[in-house]
Amino acid sequence: MRRHWLAAALVVLGSSLPARADEPWRDTLAKARGQTVYWNAWGGDERTNAFITWVGGEVRARYGITVQDVKLSDTAEAVTRIIAEKTAGRDKDGSVDLVWINGPNFLAMKQQDLLHPPFAGRLPSMRFVDTINKPSTMVDFTLPTEGMESPWRMAQFVFNYDSARIADVPRSMQGLAAWASKHPGRFTHPDVQDFLGVTFLKQALVELAPEPALLQRPATDATFAAATEPLWAWYDGLKPHLWHGGTDFPASGPAERALLNDGEIDLSVSFDPAEAAGSIEAGLLPATVRTSALQNGSIGNTSFVAIPFNAPHPEAAMVVADFLLEPSTQAHAQDIRVLGSFTVLDLAKLSPEQRQIFTALPTNPALPTNAELGPVLLEPHPSWMTRITEEWRRRYTH
Secondary structure: OHHHHHHHHHHHHHHHOOOOOOHHHHHHHHHHOOOEEEEEEEOOOHHHHHHHHHHHHHHHHHHOOEEEEEEEOOOHHHHHHHHHHHHOOOOOOOOOOEEEEOHHHHHHHHHOOOEOOOOHHHOHHHHHEOOOOOHHHOEEOOEEOOOOOEEEEEEEOEEEEEOOOOOOOOOOHHHHHHHHHHOOOOEOOOOOOOHHHHHHHHHHHHHHOOOHHHHHOOOOHHHHHHHHHHHHHHHHHHHHHOHHHHOOOOOOHHHHHHHHHOOOOOEEEEOOOOHHHHHHHOOOOOOOEEEEOOOOOEEEEEEEEEOEOOOOOHHHHHHHHHHHHOHHHHHHHHOOOOOOOOOOEOHHHOOHHHHHHHHOOOOOOOOOOHHHHOOEEOOOOHHHHHHHHHHHHHHHOO
């Protein structure tokens, strides 16, 4: 059944993709000129913030659009605001034009009819997206996007480590527990309130769950208890060997990266396979840091942007979403000196000149290849993420 709806979605999407010069898109560009896009995005990473600033400069020069970066500590802040606006009857001229969104927040907005009608199929650059080999560009945490989200960057779970200090890097979550017992205090993960912290637990869950297929369906009390029992047993053994004895945690991925840079830990987690390479280039990590993938693959997903139902400037938001998909933009984002984000595009769909932009990008010994990253494992249904966060808090915080 899953293959059937995905295949059908691809047919619909492919048939609706307009040519760049068609009349409807020219109308969209004309309406967008002079508009301001209030882009609500997680603001916890300086490289991403700088990229959004660059996007703003480019779309202002090319399309006459102003991008206002509204930095969030959690995407739920924007969702809560949109819900409040709908409750108050503010069905137009809302406060959000574009939101960087994933998983549970997409589910919440979809369930409460907070999303703009399908728009991704109207974006000219959507025709370049790899919807076959990167199915997460069409599926967000098991939920079909149905054109209500537009992809813009890929992510996959990895370990970063300092090769000057360790060589025995764990290649599985079971192996991590054994490694931590040999190297107490030399590993930690971000607080589970942070998306990277809960992704760390989800990676362990996918590896340890007796029936991983259950994770693709909404969690129930019964399935959650059975599937997570091995997870909590594993974490009980790991926690005493964490940095500071597992009594406190870095607040975010960048905060954990700083611990690796300062030599307080030897091993960290990341959801960006190019983070180490980019951070070395930026002077944020030692040149000896390397990236290691798990031997049986790891969780991966796609970052999306969505337009709320009451966005005051939906045309300009669409133009920004399309700009994020343009091959030159995707290549700029993949540059390890910028973001290092692996592209959502299928390079085979590009012209030789466009592919050359990617070929010419700088590399680094810390940058893994797609082959080294291994298989991308599907995210669990968003309900698992919510329940894991709540259960971890109940068990391990006082």
